[in-house]
Amino acid sequence: MEMEKVYDSKRVEEKWVKYWIENKTFSSKIDKDKKSFTIVIPPPNVTGSLHMGHALNDSLQDAIIRFRKMQGFNTLWVPGTDHGGIATQTVVEKLLKKEGKTKYDLGREKFVKKMWQWRQETGDTILDQLKKLGCGLDWDRTRFTMDEACSKAVKRAFKQFYDKGLIYRGKRLVNWCPRCNTALSDIEVEYHPEKGNLWYIKYPIKNSNDFLTVATTRPETMIGDTAVAVNPNDARYKDIVGKTIILPLVGREIKVVADYIVDMQFGTGAVKVTPAHDNVDYEIARRHNLEILEVIDSNGNMTNLVEKYKCMPAKEAREAIVSDLKEQGYLIKIEDYSHSVGKCYRCGTTIEPIMSEQWFLRVEEMSKRASQVAKNDKVKFYPASWKKPYTLWLDNLRDWCISRQIWWGHRIPVFYCIDEKGDKTSCPPIVEQNTPTKCPNCGNTHLVQDNDVLDTWFSSAMWPFSVFNWGEKPDNEELKYYYPTGVLVTGHEILYLWVARMVQMGLEFLDDIPFSDVFIHGIVRDKHGLKMSKSKGNVINPLEIMNEFGTDSLRFALSQSAAPGRDMQISNDSFLAARNFANKIWNASRFIFMNKGNIEVPQEPIVKETSDKWILDEYNKTIKTVTYSFEHYDIDVVSRTLYDFVWTKFCDWYIELSKIRMTSINIEEKRQVLSVLIYILKGTIKMLAPIMPFICDELWSILNNTKESIVKSSFPIYNEKFVFSNEANQMAIVQEIVSKIRNVRSEMNISPAAFITTKINVLDESKLPVVDFNKNYIKALGKIKNLIIGKNIAREKNSALTVATGLEIFIPLEGLIDIEKEKTRISKEIKNIILEQEKYNKKLSNPNFIAKAPKTEVERIKQKLLDTQSKIATLKETLKNYEK
RNA sequence: GGGCAGUUAGCUCAGCUAGGGAGAGCAUCUCCCUUACAAGGAGGAGGUCGCAGGUUCAAUCCCUGCACUGCCCACCA
Numbered sequence: 012m013e014m015e016k017v018y019d020s021k022r023v024e025e026k027w028v029k030y031w032i033e034n035k036t037f038s039s040k041i042d043k044d045k046k047s048f049t050i051v052i053p054p055p056n057v058t059g060s061l062h063m064g065h066a067l068n069d070s071l072q073d074a075i076i077r078f079r080k081m082q083g084f085n086t087l088w089v090p091g092t093d094h095g096g097i098a099t100q101t102v103v104e105k106l107l108k109k110e111g112k113t114k115y116d117l118g119r120e121k122f123v124k125k126m127w128q129w130r131q132e133t134g135d136t137i138l139d140q141l142k143k144l145g146c147g148l149d150w151d152r153t154r155f156t157m158d159e160a161c162s163k164a165v166k167r168a169f170k171q172f173y174d175k176g177l178i179y180r181g182k183r184l185v186n187w188c189p190r191c192n193t194a195l196s197d198i199e200v201e202y203h204p205e206k207g208n209l210w211y212i213k214y215p216i217k218n219s220n221d222f223l224t225v226a227t228t229r230p231e232t233m234i235g236d237t238a239v240a241v242n243p244n245d246a247r248y249k250d251i252v253g254k255t256i257i258l259p260l261v262g263r264e265i266k267v268v269a270d271y272i273v274d275m276q277f278g279t280g281a282v283k284v285t286p287a288h289d290n291v292d293y294e295i296a297r298r299h300n301l302e303i304l305e306v307i308d309s310n311g312n313m314t315n316l317v318e319k320y321k322c323m324p325a326k327e328a329r330e331a332i333v334s335d336l337k338e339q340g341y342l343i344k345i346e347d348y349s350h351s352v353g354k355c356y357r358c359g360t361t362i363e364p365i366m367s368e369q370w371f372l373r374v375e376e377m378s379k380r381a382s383q384v385a386k387n388d389k390v391k392f393y394p395a396s397w398k399k400p401y402t403l404w405l406d407n408l409r410d411w412c413i414s415r416q417i418w419w420g421h422r423i424p425v426f427y428c429i430d431e432k433g434d435k436t437s438c439p440p441i442v443e444q445n446t447p448t449k450c451p452n453c454g455n456t457h458l459v460q461d462n463d464v465l466d467t468w469f470s471s472a473m474w475p476f477s478v479f480n481w482g483e484k485p486d487n488e489e490l491k492y493y494y495p496t497g498v499l500v501t502g503h504e505i506l507y508l509w510v511a512r513m514v515q516m517g518l519e520f521l522d523d524i525p526f527s528d529v530f531i532h533g534i535v536r537d538k539h540g541l542k543m544s545k546s547k548g549n550v551i552n553p554l555e556i557m558n559e560f561g562t563d564s565l566r567f568a569l570s571q572s573a574a575p576g577r578d579m580q581i582s583n584d585s586f587l588a589a590r591n592f593a594n595k596i597w598n599a600s601r602f603i604f605m606n607k608g609n610i611e612v613p614q615e616p617i618v619k620e621t622s623d624k625w626i627l628d629e630y631n632k633t634i635k636t637v638t639y640s641f642e643h644y645d646i647d648v649v650s651r652t653l654y655d656f657v658w659t660k661f662c663d664w665y666i667e668l669s670k671i672r673m674t675s676i677n678i679e680e681k682r683q684v685l686s687v688l689i690y691i692l693k694g695t696i697k698m699l700a701p702i703m704p705f706i707c708d709e710l711w712s713i714l715n716n717t718k719e720s721i722v723k724s725s726f727p728i729y730n731e732k733f734v735f736s737n738e739a740n741q742m743a744i745v746q747e748i749v750s751k752i753r754n755v756r757s758e759m760n761i762s763p764a765a766f767i768t769t770k771i772n773v774l775d776e777s778k779l780p781v782v783d784f785n786k787n788y789i790k791a792l793g794k795i796k797n798l799i800i801g802k803n804i805a806r807e808k809n810s811a812l813t814v815a816t817g818l819e820i821f822i823p824l825e826g827l828i829d830i831e832k833e834k835t836r837i838s839k840e841i842k843n844i845i846l847e848q849e850k851y852n853k854k855l856s857n858p859n860f861i862a863k864a865p866k867t868e869v870e871r872i873k874q875k876l877l878d879t880q881s882k883i884a885t886l887k888e889t890l891k892n893y894e895k
Numbered sequence: 896g897g898g899c900a901g902u903u904a905g906c907u908c909a910g911c912u913a914g915g916g917a918g919a920g921c922a923u924c925u926c927c928c929u930u931a932c933a934a935g936g937a938g939g940a941g942g943u944c945g946c947a948g949g950u951u952c953a954a955u956c957c958c959u960g961c962a963c964u965g966c967c968c969a970c971c972a
Contacts, residue, residue: 578900651909857952
């Protein structure tokens with residue numbers, strides 16, 4: 012088997028994507044001997060195609076799934092897509108528009124059929140892209156939020172809610188999107204600051220020449236005012252509360268009410284109250300039993316409240332009303348004013364609060380429970396800082412408007428008994444999981460279904476159990492085995508929209524949390540820290556990155572900055588560094604593989620030398636950190652720890668040291684070092700496999716000459732027998748000496764190819780055996796042909812000097828030494844050590860330090876001071892000799 | 896208005912949940928195509944750890960206040 016000199020990601024990725032799918036590597040079935048670990052994918056909308064957000068979200072889930080699988084769990088990651096309600100309907104509507112048609116031209120039935128057709132044709136694009144990303148999903152379980160099982164779950168849930176009295180229909184103030192022509196829930200409204208005006212209007216007091224001035228941002232709604240509100244503590248208006256106002260332009264009489272909600276500081280302290288078009292006003296109206304008059308209808312046009320403005324679009328009506336107010340002397344002034352305006356989260360259109368007949372879900376009880384499980388940490392957040400916002404939101408939640416006036420979605424499973432004329436009879440609505448054929452009340456077979464569909468998030472909220480056929484059979488074995496899931500991985504933007512509701516519904520229907528952990532990752536931003544968006548043109552397409560740098564590089568780069576809750580800035584540099592890392596692993600493996608040849612190497616490492624023990628000690632520590640970090644979703648730490656171990660420990664030092672034994676003609680010597688190299692390499696790629704699955708599976712198959720995926724192997728476990736602190740200390744000394752020698756070589760322009768003579772004068776006698784024992788390492792890494800170690804070795808003329816802790820190192824130079832250069836170098840070294848020394852002196856001259864700091868700390872600093880003193884003495888002595 | 900993050904080398908970020916050596920990658924400078932890797936190796940330069948106080952023998956780390964940046968929530972007439 013030949014390995015390419017440069018890792019060929021394309022060849023390898025194609026191979027393994029196919030392998031994992033064909034071999035059903037990630038399929039799961041009930042195995043009661045194993046504990047389950049489940050993740051349900053946050054289902055991407057069928058309209059979607061893979062963007063960086065998905066790439067991050069799904070790479071992280073895949074890493075967790077692969078890790079847990081290797082840890083021995085029976086893992087299951089359920090794939091699927093979301094029908095995406097309004098968003099998806101909008102996409103298809105746009106397609107129709109290109110043909111010059113609207114959904115009304117087709118009619119409901121044909122339009123929905125077209126939606127399904129579209130979904131069939133293009134809806135799985137993103138799933139194919141997830142396959143390319145390497146996601147270890149159980150593809151045979153692919154679900155869709157509108158497939159039969161999910162539909163059954165929705166109907167079951169609706170009926171249970173309804174029977175419990177939690178779902179009700181009523182006319183309430185709702186958020187209405189005039190473009191989507193539907194009601195939205197409170198969290199589907201996004202608030203953006205917008206420049207507008209503040210109009211100050213005179214409201215005359217009845218039987219008086221006096222008037223109140225109100226300030227408003229929406230003058231057109233004034234014709235629907237049913238009160239003016241002031242703060243009860245406002246001295247200015249003390250006598251006016253309870254008086255009657257004549258509403259300008261309309262002439263209707265309205266009362267002045269006192270309500271604590273009014274801010275005395277704002278505007279004039281007097282608020283016009285339009286209950287039908289403002290949340291606050293609606294609440295004031297409820298508290299004071301005010302009449303609710305609708306001014307604007309669902310099309311955004313004026314109602315017939317005032318004949319003159321009837322049917323006018325609200326925007327025109329504003330101009331007309333302002334102009335009329337001005338004309339009649341009611342308008343005092345207009346100020347510029349910037350305030351937040353609600354926008355539809357799907358299309359950005361300004362939301363119009365209007366009165367509308369809708370279905371609502373009572374959430375008070377569910378919210379309490381969902382909040383409670385977070386408070387007592389049954390559901391844990393990573394990072395924990397999201398716990399508070401989550402509970403705060405739930406603790407202040409209002410009823411959820413669940414009906415939407417669109418056609419794409421789960422139609423509300425409520426049927427009405429109708430008479431011959433098509434009018435609803437007095438029979439109660441019929442709510443059944445199975446479509447009813449006749450009215451249970453009167454036996455009539457003329458039934459009609461409610462026109463509305465459910466909020467897309469209603470079905471999403473049931474995703475963790477609807478995918479296990481809860482709708483069909485609420486107590487089935489799979490549900491019992493796989494639910495609750497292990498972790499929910501998501502960005503914070505759908506924490507309320509989705510996560511909180513899954514917890515509510517899970518507790519409601521299964522009496523159990525849907526997941527014990529919520530891992531909230533950040534947002535992928537561009538290199539300037541800006542959110543990626545099509546309009547900014549700063550979108551990085553993950554598919555292009557996969558193509559250019561390799562999928563493992565994309566995954567590694569993302570994971571490397573995926574600290575819980577932190578946004579990340581990425582650029583090509585990140586992917587480039589990751590690609591280089593992949594190549595490094597590839598070549599380290601190539602080196603080991605080539606050297607192995609046909610040599611039989613035992614599975615267990617043969618531990619002989621200091622370096623063996625040192626690297627095993629480092630490897631062992633790495634296992635500990637990586638495992639802990641995986642379990643706590645610190646995926647960034649996992650990646651960085653492995654990067655550091657592979658590059659700076661394994662490659663830079665151990666592999667370099669291994670070359671001494673590798674070139675030996677003694678086959679046993681080679682076998683021994685190979686046993687350690689291979690042992691560590693295999694363990695390392697196991698740890699890396701969850702993040703870089705392609706290259707690791709490829710290397711695994713080469714090293715083991717196997718066709719079994721690496722995810723079927725077990726994750727390395729921390730092992731007490733590989734703790735070698737003594738050897739770790741020895742290696743630290745070796746590394747210090749080698750670095751010092753390299754430094755001198757570099758600064759004195761000694762060719763990297765040249766072999767040199769080096770003498771080490773050991774001042775600290777305890778170090779003599781260590782240095783002597785490991786002299787081969789120093790020779791190899793310092794490129795030394797002649798190494799002399801001893802006590803009382805004197806520096807000969809024409810040799811460069813450097814000092815390490817307890818040691819003096821002399822490097823005799825060929826020919827004449829450049830004295831000026833050497834003097835500069837030594838002076839610099841002295842300067843650095845003096846800086847260090849000053850710190851120690853300062854500490855030790857502080858009597859409080861001696862008295863109060865721990866004895867070990869004082870001793871440590873004293874020792875350090877002695878070291879620096881000795882080093883400086885040596886260096887200065889040498890410098891002095893040059894001066895002569 | 897309330898809350899949550901962040902502020903460390905030119906850039907991207909670790910370190911802060913054990914207070915006692917300020918680190919990595921990229922960029923930059925010097926040397927090297929040394930038979931795993933030039934997508935590489937060796938070495939260097941670069942930081943008063945946002946500001947001001949406090950606790951402590953000792954603060955990048957703990958506490959308080961402030962500034963700036965970003966995000967979330969809100970009853971912004």
